[in-house]
Amino acid sequence: MVTMSDVARAAGVSRATVSYALRGDPRITESTASRIRQVAADLHYNANLSARSLRSGRTGVIGVAIFELDRPYPSEMGAAMSREIARRGYQPIVQQTSGSKDDEVAILRKVTSQLCDGMIFSPAKVADEELRSLSHGKPMVLLDDLSPDPVFDSVATACEAGAQTAVGHLIEIGCRHIVVVGAPYEMLVEDRLASSVRGRRLLGSLRAFEQADIEVGPQNFFDIPLWTADAARASARRMLEADRYRGVDGVFCLTDTVALGFMRGLADCGVRVPDDLALIGFDGIAESEYSIPSLSTIRTNLDDLSRKAVGLLIDQIEHDGMTGDPQRLTADFDLVVRESTQR
Incomplete structure (x- = not known):
């Protein structure tokens, strides 16, 4: 069995340096740590967790x-x-x-x-x-x-800052009747809900509206209790059929999964993105790049x-x-x- 001492000898460093490097200790420079990790991989070294635990x-x-x-x-x-x-x-x-x-x-x-x-x-x-x-x-x-x-x-x-950026982007490209899809306007009344991920993304959206001096109300928010693609797809038709959402030209969905499902639901109803309305999501999941059209998003790093x-x-x-x-x-x-x- 290959030991930490074997790795240390092969790398020309002390056993302690190997230990620090394999734990990601910042005291070891990245170049040294990278070399030690490569030596460990070449020797097929695996730390003995039981022994480590005992010590x-x-x-x-x-x-x-x-x-x-x-x-x-x-x-x-x-x-x-x-x-x-x-x-x-x-x-x-x-x-x-x-x-x-x-x-x-x-x-x-x-x-x-x-x-x-x-x-x-x-x-x-x-x-x-x-x-x-x-x-x-x-x-x-x-x-x-x-x-x-x-x-x-x-x-x-970055729920608040990200949502503010998303709605701000829709405003910058000329959208004026924007709907935030994924949570009800009323949830901000309760402190506990306002501090949730949904609530903070709603709050960021409101800041973007306020910054652009756009008056908002319930007509700017559309709730989807379940953040699933199926629920979002089914809800698109309901929003389009509701009188208070007539004239929508921009949509911000609180997640990319919701955005992709909602975009499919719009297509089911003959609404084209971005020709008829613009749409942006939040998260930056990999598949958002491959939808048709590809999805604009707030990408969390x-x-x-x-x-x-x-x-x-x-x-x-x-x-x-x-x-x-x-x-x-x-x-x-x-x-x-x-x-x-x-x-």
């Missing part, structure tokens, strides 16, 4: 629990997290919670507390204090958590999100917990203009 009390495993893995965006996010975790010298375990509290609790009890050095978690039903109790004090980083009094580090998608989330978590692991107040970071994003908004 350090750690397993070298990081868990990722996100809402679902059978839809494009969370699946792509899980893959990006896996790549970054492996790059930092840890082994990833990715699971889905399905938005179920029972599943969230089971993952925390049976996986996080027993198998993982820490967890990147996308909470839906379990509150912060319950998360802390169930994880038994293990390091934790949350995704898209905007608790008023956070107890964990977190990384968020999943590599940046993963670097930030994994970096926060490993910092906690290496320092046995947070060293200060909880940090809140936001992933980078960019506007990708494609055929669906090119007139």
Whole structure:
């Protein structure tokens, strides 16, 4: 069996340097770390997690629990997290919670507390204090958590800024009767809902309308309770048949999945994108580039999100917990203009 000492001898460095490099420790330069990783790969070296656990009390495993893995965006996010975790010298375990509290609790009890050095978690039903109790004090980083009094580090998608950019883009190309598809206008009244992903994307949309001095109301928002392509496709006809949505010339869908389904529903009704109305989504999933027409979108930089989330978590692991107040970071994003908004 190839050992870490064998890798160190072959690379001409110390055993400690190999250990640091394979964990992604920033004290090791990228050129040295890359050379060590290549030597380890050439020798077919695999870290012995059981031995590591006995020596350090750690397993070298990081868990990722996100809402679902059978839809494009969370699946792509899980893959990006896996790549970054492996790059930092840890082994990833990715699971889905399905938005179920029972599943969230089971993952925390049976996986996080027993198998993982820490967890990147996308909470839906379990509150912060319950998360802390169930994880038994293990390091934790949350995704898209905007608790008023956070107890964990977190990384968020740029919901407000991204939505403001999306609606702003529609305004810039001349749209004036814009509809935001995916949530009702009324949800912003309740604080808890306003701080959700849907609520924050609605808030960003409102800021774009206000900045352009466009008066808005319920006629600018169309709810789709389920963010699925099938639900969005079926809802397109309902929106077109409703009197208050007559004259729509631009649509912002709160996710790309919704946008692709909605665009298909428009085509079913003989409405052409972008000739009859412009349409933009949010997320930047890979398939948005290959639809006809190709979909303009707000693309979340999943590599940046993963670097930030994994970096926060490993910092906690290496320092046995947070060293200060909880940090809140936001992933980078960019506007990708494609055929669906090119007139």
